[in-house]
Amino acid sequence: MNPRDPFLNLYSHGFARVAVAVPVCRVADPAFNAAETVRLHREAAHQGAVLVAFPELGLSAYSCEDLFHQRALLEGCERALAEVIEASRGVGAVAVVGLPLQVDGALYNVAAVVLDGRLLGVVPKSYLPNYAEFYEARQFSPGGQALATEVTLCGQTVPFGAQLLFAAQTGQMHAPLTFAVEICEDVWVPIPPSSFAALAGATVLVNLSASNVTVGKADYRHALVSQQSARCLAAYLYSSAGPGESTTDLAWDGQALICENGALLAESERFRADAQLVCADVDLEKLARERMRQTSFAASVARHRGELAAWRTVRFALCRPDDEVLPLRRVFDRFPYVPSNPQLLDARCEEIYQIQVSALVKRLQSSGLRKLVIGVSGGLDSTHALLVCARTMDRLGLPRANILAYTMPGFATSLRTLDQAMRLMEVIGCGGGMIDIRPSCEQMLKDLGHPYASGQPVYDITFENVQAGERTSHLFRLANHQDAMVVGTGDLSELALGWCTYGVGDHMSHYNVNASVPKTLIQHLVRWVAARGEFGEACSRALIDVVETEISPELVPGDASGQPQQSSEASVGPYELQDFHLYHTLRSGFAPSKVAFLALHTWGDAAAGRWPEGVTTRNAYPLAEIRRHLRTFLWRFFKTSQFKRSCVPNSPKVGSGGSLSPRGDWRAPSDAEATVWLGDLEQVPER
Numbered sequence: 001m002n003p004r005d006p007f008l009n010l011y012s013h014g015f016a017r018v019a020v021a022v023p024v025c026r027v028a029d030p031a032f033n034a035a036e037t038v039r040l041h042r043e044a045a046h047q048g049a050v051l052v053a054f055p056e057l058g059l060s061a062y063s064c065e066d067l068f069h070q071r072a073l074l075e076g077c078e079r080a081l082a083e084v085i086e087a088s089r090g091v092g093a094v095a096v097v098g099l100p101l102q103v104d105g106a107l108y109n110v111a112a113v114v115l116d117g118r119l120l121g122v123v124p125k126s127y128l129p130n131y132a133e134f135y136e137a138r139q140f141s142p143g144g145q146a147l148a149t150e151v152t153l154c155g156q157t158v159p160f161g162a163q164l165l166f167a168a169q170t171g172q173m174h175a176p177l178t179f180a181v182e183i184c185e186d187v188w189v190p191i192p193p194s195s196f197a198a199l200a201g202a203t204v205l206v207n208l209s210a211s212n213v214t215v216g217k218a219d220y221r222h223a224l225v226s227q228q229s230a231r232c233l234a235a236y237l238y239s240s241a242g243p244g245e246s247t248t249d250l251a252w253d254g255q256a257l258i259c260e261n262g263a264l265l266a267e268s269e270r271f272r273a274d275a276q277l278v279c280a281d282v283d284l285e286k287l288a289r290e291r292m293r294q295t296s297f298a299a300s301v302a303r304h305r306g307e308l309a310a311w312r313t314v315r316f317a318l319c320r321p322d323d324e325v326l327p328l329r330r331v332f333d334r335f336p337y338v339p340s341n342p343q344l345l346d347a348r349c350e351e352i353y354q355i356q357v358s359a360l361v362k363r364l365q366s367s368g369l370r371k372l373v374i375g376v377s378g379g380l381d382s383t384h385a386l387l388v389c390a391r392t393m394d395r396l397g398l399p400r401a402n403i404l405a406y407t408m409p410g411f412a413t414s415l416r417t418l419d420q421a422m423r424l425m426e427v428i429g430c431g432g433g434m435i436d437i438r439p440s441c442e443q444m445l446k447d448l449g450h451p452y453a454s455g456q457p458v459y460d461i462t463f464e465n466v467q468a469g470e471r472t473s474h475l476f477r478l479a480n481h482q483d484a485m486v487v488g489t490g491d492l493s494e495l496a497l498g499w500c501t502y503g504v505g506d507h508m509s510h511y512n513v514n515a516s517v518p519k520t521l522i523q524h525l526v527r528w529v530a531a532r533g534e535f536g537e538a539c540s541r542a543l544i545d546v547v548e549t550e551i552s553p554e555l556v557p558g559d560a561s562g563q564p565q566q567s568s569e570a571s572v573g574p575y576e577l578q579d580f581h582l583y584h585t586l587r588s589g590f591a592p593s594k595v596a597f598l599a600l601h602t603w604g605d606a607a608a609g610r611w612p613e614g615v616t617t618r619n620a621y622p623l624a625e626i627r628r629h630l631r632t633f634l635w636r637f638f639k640t641s642q643f644k645r646s647c648v649p650n651s652p653k654v655g656s657g658g659s660l661s662p663r664g665d666w667r668a669p670s671d672a673e674a675t676v677w678l679g680d681l682e683q684v685p686e687r
Contacts, residue, residue: 003325007685010048010328011320013594014175014285017329018204019049019093020237020256022268022276025244027061028073030080030099034059037080037097038087040277045093047279048326050168050177050318052095053206053237056125056184057109059084059099062210063246068100068107068139077101081112081119082154089117092320094166096181098208103148103160106141111181111208112153113166113314120166121159121314122151125183126193133212133250136185162193163311165202168318175284177318179204184211187228187238198232199301200311203287205234210241213253218270221255230262233290233297235282243273258282261290265330281330289589331609332602335576336583337521337657340610349528352521352654353391356513359652360392363511364485371402371484373432373475376425377554378407378417381514383424383546384522385489387529388513390428404482405430408437408474410467412554412565420546427539437470444470457557464555468501472508479510488512488649493519495648495660496582497572497633498641507644515651516659518582519575523547527614551575572636573629577603577621581633586658586666592630592681599626624687631681639674646670 006012021044023036037054044052056062059080060073067073077099084097095114100107101122108124124143128136143162151160168177180197187194187207194205205228211221221238229236235258242254256268258280265280291297301308339345364370372389376382389403405428407421425432442453444466451458479486488509494500495515500507514522529535530543551568558565569575577599584595599621602609606620621629645660645668653659660666 005685006325007593007597007683008327009325010281011326013328013597014283015281015328015330016051016175016177016204016284017047017049017279017281017326018235018237018258019044019047019052019277019279020239020258020266020268021052021054022240022242022254022256022272022278023054023058024242024275025055025058025061027244027246028064028067029061030059030073030076031083033061034080034083036275037084037095040275041084041088041093041095042091043277044279045091047277048324049093049279050320051179051204051206051237052093052277053208053239054095054097055239055241056098056208056210057100058097058208058241061245062241063248063250065135066139074100074102074107078154081114085114085117085119085154088114091116092318094120094316094318096206096208098183100140101151101153103146103151106146107139108143108146109136109140109183111183111206113181115316115318118316119154119156119158120316121164122153123164123181123183124160124162125186126162127185127189129185129188159312159314161312163196163200165197165200165311165313167201167313167315169315170318170320175288177204177284178202178313179206181206181208183207184209187224192228194228194234194236195232196304196307196311198234199297199304200308201313203234203284204282205229205232205236207236207238209239210245210252211255212241212250213255213270218253218255221257222264225257226259226262226264229259233261233287233294235260235284235287240268242276261287279329281328285590285594286588293589328597328601332598334580334602334609335520335524335612336587337518337579337655338524338612340612342613345524345612346528349525352517352525353388355652355654356388356517357391357395360388360487360511360513361395363650364392364396367485369483369485370398371404371482372487373404373406373479373482373484374487375471375475375489376405376407376421378420378424378546379549380519380522380526380546380551381489381491381494382421383543384517384526385487385513386424386428386430387526387535389487390535400429401431403428403430404432404478404484406432406435406475406478408435408471410437410441410471410555411463412557414554414558416545416549417554420542420549423542424539424546427536427542435474437467437474440474441466441470459556464553465501465505467555468505468553469503472501472504472506475509486510488651489514491519491522492516492658492660493575493579493582495645496586496641497578497636498644499568499572500644502644507648509649512649512651515648515661516654516664518579518657519551520579524612524614573632574619574621576619577626577629578633581630582637583657585633585637586660587656592634592677593683596623596626596630596681596684599630622687623685627681627684627686631678634677634681635674638672638677642668642672643670
């Protein structure tokens with residue numbers, strides 16, 4: 001496709017590139033510090049950033065101590081700010097810089113907001129640390145005691161105060177950029193000013209910090225900034241003083257952080273001797289949608305309406321070149337349900353099993369039953385559910401023979417899956433056995449007058465669903481007969497795509513342990529159990545065979561070799577891509593055009609980005625394929641499948657990526673149209 005197409009521009013999809021600078025400074029040398037600020041400001045804009053934060057008191061250096069009361073230093077800082085303002089002309093990024101400023105006879109630690117030759121406003125520090133190694137109250141006054149609401153600085157009269165919002169007005173950005181500023185200690189207090197700023201409308205929070213380093217402090221900053229961004233549903237830019245600050249009594253590590261809703265997007269290298277600039281692409285649209293989705297955020301706005309009324313908004317025009325196309329730098333997980341970090345994946349797999357097992361334990365205990373009935377096909381979903389059943393019996397101290405597992409070959413069952421099912425049932429130690437459903441299916445097809453009953457090779461949807469229905473009907477009657485509970489095996493991906501037989505089919509069970517676990521995650525869960533070897537070597541070998549088996553419903557007879565004719569992914573699209581579409585549609589509510597943009601960025605090049613351990617087949621998808629499979633997803637998810645999700649069995653919600661139960665994350669009409677989603681997909685280029 002055309003590399004200049006606006007579709008490829010991150011600013012067309014609700015993202016904004018932001019930056020945090022860690023300059024080299026000289027103590028009490030404003031001219032030098034201004035030059036460094038100008039250089040890094042221009043570099044940030046050159047990299048496509050629209051906002052760049054500098055350290056606290058960066059034009060003077062933080063460690064000036066009583067030099068802050070020297071007229072020469074204060075006047076030098078004002079001249080330095082004037083240089084930064086003048087040099088910002090034509091630079092398409094907002095700079096937030098720190099300096100000492102005298103206002104009405106008091107000295108304040110302030111942040112000056114600069115854009116294109118203009119000073120937009122000045123924000124004073126609200127909370128001054130005066131404990132341990134900090135003595136700021138010796139030199140500065142807290143912002144809350146200032147009476148002035150505006151100041152004249154560098155020949156410009158602008159708003160002054162801690163309660164200022166800065167809102168961008170731009171035609172190119174497809175999501176609002178509104179930011180607020182606080183300074184260092186402000187975020188360390190019980191109720192930071194940025195909390196109110198977020199409620200007042202700021203989606204980006206900027207902290208100009210100095211923050212000397214002590215042992216363990218870097219980890220605390222991580223937690224502090226991450227949690228504040230999560231609580232505020234915002235992006236958070238945190239700067240820190242770096243090389244050049246005085247080491248008379250303190251040391252500095254230059255830790256700069258960019259977080260978004262609890263996730264760390266970018267971080268500087270600590271203790272570097274040269275200047276640094278870290279950038280990240282923050283998703284402003286996602287932040288806005290999260291605030292809309294979490295109604296408690298709006299309730300907090302209403303609760304604090306009195307405090308929020310004092311906030312003022314400074315509006316400014318943010319212009320980027322019309323022909324500029326900035327590719328997205330941010331890395332997204334190909335498998336959003338599967339962590340690419342091996343340690344995190346290990347912990348996630350164990351937690352998922354614990355959730356599923358504890359839920360099934362509770363359901364068994366509340367029912368008074370001691371046995372489970374499950375259909376085992378030799379495929380992924382039933383294998384994973386069988387492992388959950390085995391762990392459940394172990395947890396309850398019941399024999400695994402109380403798992404009445406049945407494999408039920410039909411007209412298209414392959415020798416491979418049948419063998420895998422029998423091996424698994426044996427090594428797990430299940431009760432149950434094998435039931436050939438072909439005779440009962442033939443009787444039903446005969447009763448229906450289906451052409452197959454008279455010898456015609458007609459393998460239509462009725463032919464398929466008779467088999468699916470017979471299996472489920474047998475399981476329910478077996479449960480009646482054995483005083484047991486039917487455990488469902490169908491997964492989240494199949495529910496999303498409607499790839500299940502409604503009612504008396506794999507759609508139904510007494511309790512479904514898999515309903516909020518997507519197909520791609522189940523593959524990793526089964527592989528993880530195999531690697532642990534907790535059920536023995538023979539079981540691990542069988543589990544690996546299951547993972548490596550092509551996903552098929554095995555309902556239509558195959559060729560003479562006994563291989564299945566059907567491929568699920570040939571019908572509904574590759575699960576790895578459809579799970580990506582599902583996550584960003586369900587969890588974030590993104591429009592199809594944005595989902596396609598993210599999919600191209602993530603799946604367009606197999607050599608780029610991160611892959612989870614164990615993925616040996618590394619696929620790439622061009623935009624035309626993404627568009628085709630996304631169309632399939634949208635049609636099936638929004639138009640044809642909701643009626644199946646409106647009456648699913650009980651099942652535990654496993655992940656924040658969503659549940660499709662009407663009692664959980666997703667409530668939708670069964671007869672809605674897919675028109676608006678398919679219409680938005682038309683904005684995506686053909687290739």
